[in-house]
Amino acid sequence: MFVRTLRLAAFGAAVFGTGLLHAQEGPARGPAMPPNPLPYDLLLVNGHVLDDRNHIDTDSDVGIKDGKIAKVAPHLNSKDALKTIDVKGLYVTPGLIDLHTHVYTGTGEKGSYAGDLSVYPDGFTLRNGVTTIVDAGSSGWKNFDDFKDKIIDRSRTRVLAELNIVGSGMRGSKFEDNLDDMDGKLTGDKAKQFPGVIVGIKSAHFTGPEWKPYDQAVMAGNIANVPVMIDYGARRIERTLLQLVSEHLRPGDIYTHCFSGLRGEQDPTTGLPSEALLVMRKRGIYCDVGHGGGSFAWTVAAPIVKSGYQPDSISTDLHVGSMNNGMKDLLTTADKLLALGETIPQVVAQMTSHPAHEIRQEQYGNLSVGGIADVAVLSVENGKFGLVDMYNTKMFGSQKLVCQMTIKDGKIVYDLNGLSADMWDATQHSADERQARRWTVFNERPFGASHGQRFPTSTPVGAPPTNATPQSQDKAIPKK
């Protein structure tokens, strides 16, 4: 998918301004990239690596080749890589995983999470260090195929899904309270057809007194061997949270909106974790943040987290209603846990190895050698930052995580400050631009024919070639 029009320069002069450089995808054009005989395509040096899965919390270099982590060790040699980037003073972590998002947009349905309330993933993920997200139940077995076609198959972000126990998905109470559209067998069978893509079952927003949504969700989870994530809907005395977590859910299931305080998560007298929360943890049911527009209250999170009850995973519940209010994005949500006393290695674990474990996709969320090279490079700003909750109240934090660079499948997909970029007035590339597609998705300036010229010229499409033969353009640029 990364084959682009980069070698257009081989057919003529530079193509600035033609618009062709902006083509995102397309058939292979021009000569194939020469093989890379070096041990690494891309090398990140001098960073501080945080990899909870492999118990790494130390200064180290990271070598990447062919989309995989090739080596994690101090003092790797830049001569062994096509491209080396100095990330001194920055954290190098696995690509972040957001366990709770809503991204089934593009259907045109108003007021629906299978529509206008969802967002397109790539606009919100890569710039935040997030390489993998889970859509939490926006689609059900009836519309999953449409979701897959519209979003999963077209996004640069890795999009996984929890299938809603409601066959029609998350389309409002008319659908989400319809007990007749909750079929554990059909939902489980659908999930089974997409292993590694459908990674869970979701129940959400149910307002009735019945247990059916939860029990059908667990049935589907058993059929497909995936966990269930619960948004516990309306609080009902007929079905308490304590009953849910002690009698209905299984170890390995996920309770999201853990710090909303809306369904009995907090002991009303002490402010500490309720018995239900304690039972959850004892049974191995995971506590997921799922911040959203209405599911993270300081009055709940502060006493519970400060008592030592930390979330297993930090997630956003990203949707049009949460991203511009208190929640904002995954790193801002992590800043809130930092403000409550968690450490940077802890919050990074809660956005990498922990969520990968919860959805049983342990190939993600780590920097294991041979594993997928999804990487986030993060900086920490120190200052006074107002962090806003669901009630528009704030707590001040002193640390703010900022995504400087995101790498997905071994290629740079976001680079806030141009860490990978050459200077605009450089006379040659710092790395062989013919090999650039091995480590970035961005267009490298096609010096090629205009190499050595101060100002590149552009030739209209269709004009006969004027200067430079393809051979001369393909001359290797010596590596510094």
Ligand SMILES: [Zn+2]
């Ligand atoms: Zn949600």
